[in-house]
Amino acid sequence: MSSVILKPITDENREECIQLKPKVSQEKYVASNADSLKKAEKEPSSRPYGIYAEDVMVGFALFDEEPYPDDGYFWICRFMIDERYQCRGYGSAALDEILQHMKNFTACTKIRISHVPENTVVNQLYKRFGFVETGEVIHGEIVLDLMV
Numbered sequence: 001m002s003s004v005i006l007k008p009i010t011d012e013n014r015e016e017c018i019q020l021k022p023k024v025s026q027e028k029y030v031a032s033n034a035d036s037l038k039k040a041e042k043e044p045s046s047r048p049y050g051i052y053a054e055d056v057m058v059g060f061a062l063f064d065e066e067p068y069p070d071d072g073y074f075w076i077c078r079f080m081i082d083e084r085y086q087c088r089g090y091g092s093a094a095l096d097e098i099l100q101h102m103k104n105f106t107a108c109t110k111i112r113i114s115h116v117p118e119n120t121v122v123n124q125l126y127k128r129f130g131f132v133e134t135g136e137v138i139h140g141e142i143v144l145d146l147m148v
């Protein structure tokens, strides 16, 4: 598996993060990173991270580091790899890093994630990491759980 590390988004790398984009055909699958960073400011439980391969930011993730206040779960809210860096194993490596990171929080007994129904690539990716569909649909998105 490719190797990546997570680095917090700060004033130094915020603009670089905003420049990262999925393919045009994938824009319906994930909000822009600018939008996600605004969301992060309003959501006290979640933290934004750049996904780095060597010194290059190749993607972005926003996930809970404490239980989401509305439902008490740990959510992976946003996850993307820039179009220039997809299909090199970075998405799989990043998901592995994110899950290892979240599992360190003792309150984290279940990780939740959701996706647009037609995003079959990510559905397969999540299931390979042990996520299971719950049957719930929230805001039109399929919800998957991973028991920790």
Ligand SMILES: CC(C)(COP(=O)(O)OP(=O)(O)OC[C@H]1O[C@@H](n2cnc3c(N)ncnc32)[C@H](O)[C@@H]1OP(=O)(O)O)[C@@H](O)C(=O)NCCC(=O)NCCS
Pocket (backbone or CB within 6 Å): 022, 023, 026, 029, 030, 079, 080, 081, 082, 085, 086, 087, 088, 089, 090, 091, 092, 093, 114, 115, 116, 119, 121, 122, 125
């Ligand atoms: C989903 C996403 C993060 C995967 O990132 P990635 O770096 O391409 O992932 P990887 O290279 O690790 O590939 C993961 C698997 O997906 C497959 N895959 C990736 N892109 C694919 C594509 N366009 N079509 C078919 N399969 C694809 C890979 O072949 C691989 O499968 P394998 O492990 O069986 O070989 C990336 O496509 C993305 O950012 N998509 C847009 C945003 C998005 O959908 N985010 C999720 C919101 S819930």
